[in-house]
Amino acid sequence: MKRFGQIIGVDPENFEKYKAYHASVWPEILEMVSACNISNYSIFHKNSQLFAYFEYVGNDFVADMAKMAADPKTQEWWNIMMPMQRPVENRAEGEWWANMDEVFHLD
Amino acid sequence: MKRFGQIIGVDPENFEKYKAYHASVWPEILEMVSACNISNYSIFHKNSQLFAYFEYVGNDFVADMAKMAADPKTQEWWNIMMPMQRPVENRAEGEWWANMDEVFHLD
Numbered sequence: 574m575k576r577f578g579q580i581i582g583v584d585p586e587n588f589e590k591y592k593a594y595h596a597s598v599w600p601e602i603l604e605m606v607s608a609c610n611i612s613n614y615s616i617f618h619k620n621s622q623l624f625a626y627f628e629y630v631g632n633d634f635v636a637d638m639a640k641m642a643a644d645p646k647t648q649e650w651w652n653i654m655m656p657m658q659r660p661v662e663n664r665a666e667g668e669w670w671a672n673m674d675e676v677f678h679l680d
Numbered sequence: 681m682k683r684f685g686q687i688i689g690v691d692p693e694n695f696e697k698y699k700a701y702h703a704s705v706w707p708e709i710l711e712m713v714s715a716c717n718i719s720n721y722s723i724f725h726k727n728s729q730l731f732a733y734f735e736y737v738g739n740d741f742v743a744d745m746a747k748m749a750a751d752p753k754t755q756e757w758w759n760i761m762m763p764m765q766r767p768v769e770n771r772a773e774g775e776w777w778a779n780m781d782e783v784f785h786l787d
Contacts, residue, residue: 578724578731595784603786613787615733617685617780620768624685624780626722626733661727673724673731677702679710680720 574612575634576678579625579670582659583618591657592618601646609637623658625670681719682741683785686732686777689766690725698764699725708753716744730765732777 583591595616606614610631617624631637641647655669664671690698702723713721717738724731738744748754762776771778 576722578722578733580726580729580731592783598784598786606786611786614785615683615685615782616784618783619687619778619780620770622687622729623783624687624731624733626685626731663727671726673726675722676699676725676730677705677723678721679705679713679718 575629576675577625577627577629578673578675580661580673581623581625581670582661583621583623584657584659585621587657588618588621591654594653599646599650601644602650605641605644605647609641611637621659682736683782684732684734684736685780685782687768687780688730688732688777689768690728690730691764691766692728694764695725695728698761701760706753706757708751709757712748712751712754716748718744728766 610629612628612630614627615625617626629637658669660669661671717736719735719737721734722732724733736744765776767776768778
């Protein structure tokens with residue numbers, strides 16, 4: 574299992590809309606996330622920043638992310654979410670949500 | 681179980697020191713964290729921000745936090761960490777790390 578911490582900004586004017594979408598996520602999105610071996614996935618908000626924590630329980634992260642990205646319903650979801658998000662400028666190439674570095678962990 | 685997401689800044693000039701301390705945390709600190717019913721605790725870093733994720737598995741969070749705060753070794757640790765941290769200005773009263781709001785969760 575590999576833990577991920579990721580950060581992205583959110584447009585303050587659209588945050589309530591973003592929150593409402595996430596309060597009633599389409600079931601196909603949840604099913605695809607689980608099918609891509611992502612578990613214990615949380616998103617937190619403060620000060621127009623979103624922080625995501627999840628655990629990857631598969632054995633080919635790149636392939637699973639490609640599978641997710643190829644899913645039409647996920648694309649439809651992302652097309653609504655992405656304009657409300659404000660990615661950090663120094664994210665790595667190919668990232669949207671920026672991966673953070675793990676500094677500490679205790680089980 | 682209750683999930684927490686928390687944010688705090690870190691002084692960029694002291695981040696390497698902060699990271700080094702967390703790479704070899706004193707065992708008493710880890711024991712006290714566990715004794716206070718905190719589980720699956722991670723800290724991530726990017727852009728001089730720290731994000732903490734943990735799961736509280738006890739049934740009296742206030743009492744457990746008071747227990748932690750009363751521990752001399754934990755106080756000693758905090759006395760080293762706190763000057764390196766930069767709490768967000770709009771944290772709630774009594775907070776150091778600011779609690780974020782959970783927007784989404786999928787098990």
